[in-house]
Amino acid sequence: xxxxxPPQLPPLLTERNLDRLGFFSIQTRLSAESAWKSxxxxxGRMIEVHGEGTxxxxxxxxxxxxxxLEQLFVAQGSPEDNWIHTTPNALREAAMMTKNGRAFxxxxxxxxxxxxxxxxxxxxxxxxxxxxxRFNAAFRLFEELRYWEKETSDLPExxxxxxxxxxxxxxxxxxxxxxxxxxxxxxxxxxxxxPHSRALYRLTEAHRYADDGTMLRTLSVPLLDxxxxxxxREERASKVMRALDTAHEELAAAGYLADIQVxxxxxxxxxxxxxxxxxxxxxxxxxxxxxxxxxxxxxxQLATDFPQRVEAAVRYYDxxxxxxxxxxxxxxxxxxxxxxxxxxxxxxxxxxxQSPDEARQAQAVRASQSEREAHELHETRLAQQLALSxxxxxxxxxxxxxLLLKKPLSSEELKALQDRCRSGELQAVRLAHEAARATATxxxxxxxxxxxxxxxxxxx
Numbered sequence: 001x002x003x004x005x006p007p008q009l010p011p012l013l014t015e016r017n018l019d020r021l022g023f024f025s026i027q028t029r030l031s032a033e034s035a036w037k038s039x040x041x042x043x044g045r046m047i048e049v050h051g052e053g054t055x056x057x058x059x060x061x062x063x064x065x066x067x068x069l070e071q072l073f074v075a076q077g078s079p080e081d082n083w084i085h086t087t088p089n090a091l092r093e094a095a096m097m098t099k100n101g102r103a104f105x106x107x108x109x110x111x112x113x114x115x116x117x118x119x120x121x122x123x124x125x126x127x128x129x130x131x132x133x134r135f136n137a138a139f140r141l142f143e144e145l146r147y148w149e150k151e152t153s154d155l156p157e158x159x160x161x162x163x164x165x166x167x168x169x170x171x172x173x174x175x176x177x178x179x180x181x182x183x184x185x186x187x188x189x190x191x192x193x194x195p196h197s198r199a200l201y202r203l204t205e206a207h208r209y210a211d212d213g214t215m216l217r218t219l220s221v222p223l224l225d226x227x228x229x230x231x232x233r234e235e236r237a238s239k240v241m242r243a244l245d246t247a248h249e250e251l252a253a254a255g256y257l258a259d260i261q262v263x264x265x266x267x268x269x270x271x272x273x274x275x276x277x278x279x280x281x282x283x284x285x286x287x288x289x290x291x292x293x294x295x296x297x298x299x300x301q302l303a304t305d306f307p308q309r310v311e312a313a314v315r316y317y318d319x320x321x322x323x324x325x326x327x328x329x330x331x332x333x334x335x336x337x338x339x340x341x342x343x344x345x346x347x348x349x350x351x352x353x354q355s356p357d358e359a360r361q362a363q364a365v366r367a368s369q370s371e372r373e374a375h376e377l378h379e380t381r382l383a384q385q386l387a388l389s390x391x392x393x394x395x396x397x398x399x400x401x402x403l404l405l406k407k408p409l410s411s412e413e414l415k416a417l418q419d420r421c422r423s424g425e426l427q428a429v430r431l432a433h434e435a436a437r438a439t440a441t442x443x444x445x446x447x448x449x450x451x452x453x454x455x456x457x458x459x460x
Contacts, residue, residue, distance in 0.1 A: 012184040014070050015175050019182075019206035021049050023119055023141075024066070025059035025231025026199035027243065032056035040228035042207050042221050047229075053117030055109075057231065061097070061195040062110040063202060066141070067184075068095030069166055073176060082143070082173040084166045088158040096189060105157040108149060111166070115142040143167045182206060191254035197247040201256060203229060204273060217277065223269040237267050242407065244271075258286060258300050274300055285310045291381070292317070294331045306338045313337040318384075382433055390424035397432035404435045408448040416455045426454065 018024075022038050036057050039048045051057055058066075071094045072084050086094075088104050097103050120138045148162035158164065168176075175181075184205060192198045207229075208216050221229075227240045234240055241262070251257045259274040285307060289299035292314060303310055317334050320327065327333050337344055385396055398421070402414060409417065421428035435447060 012067070012071065012186055012189070013074055013176075013181040014067055014184055014202065015172055016180050016182050016206055016209075017121075017175065018066065018070075018141075018172075019202040021047055021119075021121060022203060022229040022231060023049065023051070023058065023117075024063050024199060025057050025233075026063075026196040026203065026247070027230075027232060028060035028195050030057055030059045030231075030233065036231075038228045038231065040225035042225060042229060043210070043219070048122040050120040050122070051117055053113065055113040055116040058110070058114050058117055059231065060199065061106060062114055063199045064095040064097060064195060065091070065107055065110040066114060067202075068092070068097075069168070070176065073168060073173070078173065078177045082168045082170065084168065086164050086166075087161050088147070088164050089160040091164060092160075099160075104160055105152075105155055108147070108156060108158045111142075111145055111147070115140070115145045117141070137171075139171045140169050141172050143169050182209060185256070188251075188254045188256045192250050194246060194250060196243075197250040200230065200244070200247040201251060204251075208275065217275060219273045219275070221271050221273070223264075223271060224267055226271060237269055241269075245407075258283075259290070261295060282307060288314060289334070292331060292334055294335055298335060302335060302338050306341075309338045309341055313341075382429065385429040386427065388429070390422055390428070393428040394418070394421050397428050401428060401432045401435060404432075404444075405448070405451075408444070409452070413452065413455055417451075420455065 022040070033056060034054060035050070035052045037048075037050050039046075041047070068091045069084060072086050072091065073079075075094075076084060088107055089099075091107060092099060092103055095107075097107075118138065118140050120136050122136050144165070144167040146163075146165040148159040148164075149156040150159055182205060184202065188201060189198055192201060204219065207221075208219055210216060223237055223240060226244075227234075230244070232240055232243050234243060248257070248260050252260070255276055257273055258276040259272075261272040261274070263270050263272065282303060285303040286299050288310060289302060294302070313334050316337060317327070317330065321330075385393065388396060398418065401417070401421075405417070406414065417426070417431075420426040421431070431451070435444070
């Protein structure tokens, strides 16, 4: 629905509270509950929001509609009377929605849902007597809504080129005029296919800024607090992660996230978002370090600070391992070679020390040849792993394969996969590489269909 490239518009500025306070749920389907509550802490800031609405909580593509209205408001000079006068077609374009049979019906439903919803934001403290005291700010996002519609066999829909007028609330309009906004990257939004991915992008970007305006390199959020901020109704940690997984994949594919790390178990899990910077290191180097189980933030830092050392350190580790030496902590060993190369006496062919001029030259060459080098490195490593016995292959990649396929495959299919790989009927290493590539290119569904057919076929 959202594949059309938007027209050239001013920078995408959005009022920060809309995203930071989690007014809208990122879920695309939500029951029409008339009241809801979110209470969460992100970045040391405690937030409590109560919402009420006869048409339910705004969710999914409603965030696109709201973003479109904000862009039109700014483009029209942020009028003092807070009115936006436009057409459904113009709003559709500003919201980056393609024109199809459902677009104007969805815009109508979303506008009415936002108009019908009210919010109470609470900030609390304790008075000298020890009693809780709360300041409450109650408001709506729209004050008035005027539009033309036509009846259809299903639900009414807006007339595409008729006048549509929306009056923003004083709080929202004044906040935009005062500059309490943050910018969204158009190139990221246009690459995000799903509404919940765009909604998660807005929420994450709003919390990416510290109170002093500093843009954070990483954002750490407790899973249960993040569930509340996202407006996800499922309570089990596994279901919350499932609701976030597709959005995470899209945000990584769009170049917004460099990595996502999950630590802890169950309801004590924490998500660490690592954002890709403008001066981001070569992604191939980061991927290479991640393949050797170096943590996301550490991999980004090493590839940024010592790009000329990464490949040499990995090659040296592979040689040491091939000689039969046991390295108890491979990720730490590789990271130490990269960060403190001077204390290692490596063969000249594995030298990782270079002058600044040599380092800059190497980086320039890598920029022009990174894809070819990454491909060659990938093929070399794949060949080495394929040379292992079936049992060793499963030991090497089995955990990764099960992690990638635990959702689309049933427990019986996962057991069959493990048995076939250990017996050598299927190559675990090749499957793991193909599954990782399919996940990165959003083609996992096709991969799973083919794999299920292989698992159903009689054993070789």
